[in-house]
Amino acid sequence: MGNDSSRKKFWNIIANIVTFKEEKCKEGFVLNDEGNESSEGKQNKNIYNVKTKNSRTNKVEGNDLKKPKQVHKTQGCRKKEKYDEGKSLVIEELFVEPNLKTNKEYLDKIYSLSKNKDIIIREFYIALDPPLQAFVLFIDGLCDKNIINGSILKPLMVLLEEVKEQDRKKVPIGGNIAEYIRTHLLPGHDVRILDKYRDILDNVNFGGTALFIEGSSKCLVVETKGWDRRTVGRPEAEQVIMGPHEAFNETLRSNTGLIRKALRNEKLITEMVKAGSRNNTDVGIMYLEDLANPKLVDEVKRRITSIKTDYVGAAGVLEQFIEEDPFMISPQVLTTERPDRVVSFLVEGHVAIIIDGGPQILVVPITLFSLLHSPEDYYLRMPYGNFLRLLRIAAIFIAMLTPGIYVSVVNFHQEMIPTELLLAIAASHVTVPYPTIFEVFAMEFSFELIREAGVRVPGVIGNTIGIVGGLILGQAAVQAGIISPILIIVIAVTGLASFAIPNYSLSFGLRGIRFVFTILAAIFGFFGISGGLFLLLISLVSMKSFGVPFLAPIAPKTRTEPDVVLRGPVWSMEERVDYLEPLDRHRQPEVSRGWIKKPRGGRKNEE
Amino acid sequence: MKNKVYIGYSEVATLISIMIGTKAFLGYPRLVTQLGMTAGWIIVFFSGLISLCLWLLISSFLACFPKKSLTAITESTFGSIIGTVLNIVVFTFSILVISNSLRIFSEVVIITALTETPVIVLTLVFILAAWIAAYYGIEAISRSAYISFPFIIASVIAVLILLYPYYDFKQITPIWGSGILSIGKNSFLGISAFGEVILLCYIIHYFQFDVKKVKQAGAFSIILVTIFFAAIVIVYQMVLPVPTSIETLVPFYQLSRSINLGHYFQRVESIFVMFWIFTAFLRLSMGLFVSTIIFQDTLKLPYYRPLLPAICLLVFSLSLTPADMMQTVMYEDIKFNYGWLVTFVLPLFILVVALILKRKEE
Numbered sequence A: 001m002g003n004d005s006s007r008k009k010f011w012n013i014i015a016n017i018v019t020f021k022e023e024k025c026k027e028g029f030v031l032n033d034e035g036n037e038s039s040e041g042k043q044n045k046n047i048y049n050v051k052t053k054n055s056r057t058n059k060v061e062g063n064d065l066k067k068p069k070q071v072h073k074t075q076g077c078r079k080k081e082k083y084d085e086g087k088s089l090v091i092e093e094l095f096v097e098p099n100l101k102t103n104k105e106y107l108d109k110i111y112s113l114s115k116n117k118d119i120i121i122r123e124f125y126i127a128l129d130p131p132l133q134a135f136v137l138f139i140d141g142l143c144d145k146n147i148i149n150g151s152i153l154k155p156l157m158v159l160l161e162e163v164k165e166q167d168r169k170k171v172p173i174g175g176n177i178a179e180y181i182r183t184h185l186l187p188g189h190d191v192r193i194l195d196k197y198r199d200i201l202d203n204v205n206f207g208g209t210a211l212f213i214e215g216s217s218k219c220l221v222v223e224t225k226g227w228d229r230r231t232v233g234r235p236e237a238e239q240v241i242m243g244p245h246e247a248f249n250e251t252l253r254s255n256t257g258l259i260r261k262a263l264r265n266e267k268l269i270t271e272m273v274k275a276g277s278r279n280n281t282d283v284g285i286m287y288l289e290d291l292a293n294p295k296l297v298d299e300v301k302r303r304i305t306s307i308k309t310d311y312v313g314a315a316g317v318l319e320q321f322i323e324e325d326p327f328m329i330s331p332q333v334l335t336t337e338r339p340d341r342v343v344s345f346l347v348e349g350h351v352a353i354i355i356d357g358g359p360q361i362l363v364v365p366i367t368l369f370s371l372l373h374s375p376e377d378y379y380l381r382m383p384y385g386n387f388l389r390l391l392r393i394a395a396i397f398i399a400m401l402t403p404g405i406y407v408s409v410v411n412f413h414q415e416m417i418p419t420e421l422l423l424a425i426a427a428s429h430v431t432v433p434y435p436t437i438f439e440v441f442a443m444e445f446s447f448e449l450i451r452e453a454g455v456r457v458p459g460v461i462g463n464t465i466g467i468v469g470g471l472i473l474g475q476a477a478v479q480a481g482i483i484s485p486i487l488i489i490v491i492a493v494t495g496l497a498s499f500a501i502p503n504y505s506l507s508f509g510l511r512g513i514r515f516v517f518t519i520l521a522a523i524f525g526f527f528g529i530s531g532g533l534f535l536l537l538i539s540l541v542s543m544k545s546f547g548v549p550f551l552a553p554i555a556p557k558t559r560t561e562p563d564v565v566l567r568g569p570v571w572s573m574e575e576r577v578d579y580l581e582p583l584d585r586h587r588q589p590e591v592s593r594g595w596i597k598k599p600r601g602g603r604k605n606e607e
Numbered sequence B: 001m002k003n004k005v006y007i008g009y010s011e012v013a014t015l016i017s018i019m020i021g022t023k024a025f026l027g028y029p030r031l032v033t034q035l036g037m038t039a040g041w042i043i044v045f046f047s048g049l050i051s052l053c054l055w056l057l058i059s060s061f062l063a064c065f066p067k068k069s070l071t072a073i074t075e076s077t078f079g080s081i082i083g084t085v086l087n088i089v090v091f092t093f094s095i096l097v098i099s100n101s102l103r104i105f106s107e108v109v110i111i112t113a114l115t116e117t118p119v120i121v122l123t124l125v126f127i128l129a130a131w132i133a134a135y136y137g138i139e140a141i142s143r144s145a146y147i148s149f150p151f152i153i154a155s156v157i158a159v160l161i162l163l164y165p166y167y168d169f170k171q172i173t174p175i176w177g178s179g180i181l182s183i184g185k186n187s188f189l190g191i192s193a194f195g196e197v198i199l200l201c202y203i204i205h206y207f208q209f210d211v212k213k214v215k216q217a218g219a220f221s222i223i224l225v226t227i228f229f230a231a232i233v234i235v236y237q238m239v240l241p242v243p244t245s246i247e248t249l250v251p252f253y254q255l256s257r258s259i260n261l262g263h264y265f266q267r268v269e270s271i272f273v274m275f276w277i278f279t280a281f282l283r284l285s286m287g288l289f290v291s292t293i294i295f296q297d298t299l300k301l302p303y304y305r306p307l308l309p310a311i312c313l314l315v316f317s318l319s320l321t322p323a324d325m326m327q328t329v330m331y332e333d334i335k336f337n338y339g340w341l342v343t344f345v346l347p348l349f350i351l352v353v354a355l356i357l358k359r360k361e362e
Helices: A002-018 A039-054 A057-066 A068-082 A100-111 A145-157 A165-169 A177-185 A197-204 A252-262 A294-305 A315-322 A339-346 A368-372 A375-379 A382-411 A419-430 A436-456 A459-479 A485-499 A504-524 A526-542 B009-025 B028-062 B070-112 B119-136 B138-162 B180-202 B211-239 B251-257 B269-299 B305-319 B325-361
Strands: A119-126 A132-139 A191-194 A208-213 A219-223 A268-275 A281-288 A334-336 A351-355 A361-364
Touching: A100 A119, A100 A132, A100 A197, A100 A208, A119 A145, A132 A145, A132 A197, A145 A177, A145 A208, A145 A219, A177 A191, A177 A208, A177 A219, A191 A197, A197 A208, A197 A219, A252 A268, A252 A281, A252 A339, A252 A351, A268 A294, A281 A294, A281 A339, A294 A315, A294 A351, A315 A334, A315 A351, A315 A361, A334 A339, A339 A351, A339 A361, A339 A375, A368 A382, A375 A382, A382 A436, A382 A485, A382 A504, A382 A526, A419 A485, A436 A459, A436 A485, A436 A504, A459 A485, A485 A504, A504 A526, A526 B119, A526 B138, A526 B269, B009 B028, B009 B138, B009 B180, B009 B211, B009 B251, B009 B269, B028 B180, B028 B211, B028 B251, B028 B325, B070 B119, B070 B180, B070 B251, B070 B269, B070 B305, B070 B325, B119 B138, B119 B269, B119 B305, B138 B211, B138 B251, B138 B269, B180 B211, B180 B269, B180 B325, B211 B251, B251 B269, B269 B305
Parallel strands: none
Antiparallel strands: A119 A132, A132 A208, A191 A219, A208 A219, A268 A281, A281 A351, A334 A361, A351 A361
16 A cells, blocks of 8 residues: 555656646736736735724724723623633734733733743832722833833823822723823823734834723833844945945834935835734835835735745845745845945835844845946946946856866867966976866865855954965965966955855855856866856846846846946936836936036037 | 747847857858859848848738738638648748757867767757757747847957958959859858748747837848858958868858967957857757747647657757768758748748738638
């Protein structure tokens, strides 16, 4: 029996490999495809709307206040259904009880208060006449204690004593006490009245302080976030000489603030969605409402909200969940730590995705050319910027092909090398007992090892690793006759070139593909390299990033301004890129330099 | 579910230019020199002109059947039996051409770069790469062609310019070479060299633009390639005298080998070999794709991808059938002499009959 089933399984696998199956449109989204709105997208939109509705609990409060007793009764019934002693709670369906003790029991069970020592419940009396029992719930370490003391406890316990006796008698006791406290007693800038436990817990877990009051079926949640955070620092991976030196940190609000600071526009929208069923990370989606294509925004939301996993911890993880081709060498999402870079994409009609807890922000959609650009290209004058871009393009080819070309030339195309150089190479190779391909792989492997070790070891030793690896190891290898000296130069130049690529992920991809090219070159020489380039190009032109062809605007050719490989002067870029289908294509007038009366091109300033 | 395909005018024009132009890297310059002697370039010029006229005629007729491929027109005109037979003839021709090209490319790689590699290995590598590219589809192939086009053109121009120290204008005289009659006859036969332009008629349903643009794309390709063919043949004859040039198997390789600009810039043919190997990959992929599409349309199948393994195997086997390179070159010469019957005359005949029937119906 066991043999039969395994044989059947084996034949099924074989049949799966050799038989044809109908293509499934994995991506299902093409930005410029008018009729491609999938039903799935619409469904997710509804889910999104539902989430938005859920957050509008303040509206419900008003209705509840009119009929407090009835509401309490209903909720009492819910309690019996949803909570019995010894049974687990269904938090999603749990509401605040007027009885303070019951609420405390709920929280005890939810937070396992006997074990959980950083969840604090502080009981006290609100100085009303008669005093009203209450407690606040917050998580130590996430909240600012000064706000809790000064803006919650002090007004309720101490300052209320100063309210005139006459006024105090007017204080309503019962259903609308929560509203009274919110409007009269709590000076916090963000105080919300909630009744669902799910909403309350989400707030408390994220630095809020919940105030439960005896006799009230509402809970007040005060915004008291105040955890230790890294200040806005300098970029680590995207340093520039000219331009801003600010980088994102791990706090979402701080990051959105940095973007808003640089892009002061009321049309800049920050939508929030959740990712990860366990960590419930906040993910911000930022875009300019009057510029970004609504279909693109919907698609971004659809992809993020459709993720079904328990933990999304950082931008790198989210990137893997939303990209189209996970096995391609190039990333399809741009990761940046620079606010100015994000802003430059937003004003083009791109969408930024900000995940709480990570200093990297994702930008979609992107093309290969945007991965090759550096912010500094724009901050420098055009000729200097273009020089840097040319240098970088050369670096890509050097990083990808140099070891392969070296292997090809030495093994197959020796006639290309001038005789003196050929003799020098041959002489240096005489003492080396291995074939060239072995030498190249040994050195490439050592180089990658040095790079990885340099990243992992603590900072001070990291520099030492670089010196030891780069100088001593290389020189010793040459002197020992294991490696030829010319190869050291080849590997060093290749390594330098790979670090000149501005995008970290793309740099990784190119370093990986370099090994493939080296193998192809070792087997087929230039023929192998040519074949490899052909297949690489075929795969790159087939890629898409959020429905945008990866090599746009060159392939497919679309309308664009001079800012693809090289860039023109900033005043000549009048239109936005076509492939994003922005709502407004016009960036600036034909003559953007208002001070020019008669430009060299003959176009006159109309003003 | 069929994914939508987006191909622009520029992509199509460059792809067809590369399809036609790849012959420059094979035996075409030698063949026209053989036929026209010192007037080889005049044959190229007139062949281009005749091809252009025929293409304009064919594309004008094609415009009467919007968004219909030639395969579909053939079947609707001649009925399912004769139509299918005619389409199978075209498919067979395309398979033979592509398999012969595959063999020639492999042989040329052996001559130019990998002298000790068995031909079967290179043929296998070529067909596997072409399979992958054809699997990705015309969108990927045409976009790759468009991106690589400037580099290929630049490499050809570089070879032609870098040979300037060897230009000898006397070698292209007498101007009329083998004689006016011979030039006239061979110019007509030489239109086979531009036959790839007809591929546009078989994949017309993939294009987003109208037939007018298809006509322009074909015309652009023919004119551009004529200019380059003529320039290559002229330089070839100026650098190598006629007796030598009719003996060279791979003329363009010989030209790039002749470059010698000082001590440090010589024997750089391997770099140029890289570029034209790239064009070989493109040509084979596109040839394989179009052959598969013709077969798919003939049999009215919903997908072309399942056909690729079988057609690849067919092309691979046929490419290994010739005993040696000389036999392959001989087949290429036969294609040069009679290929126009399938590439120009047959489509013209089909379209004329289709138009007559259409008029009668109206």
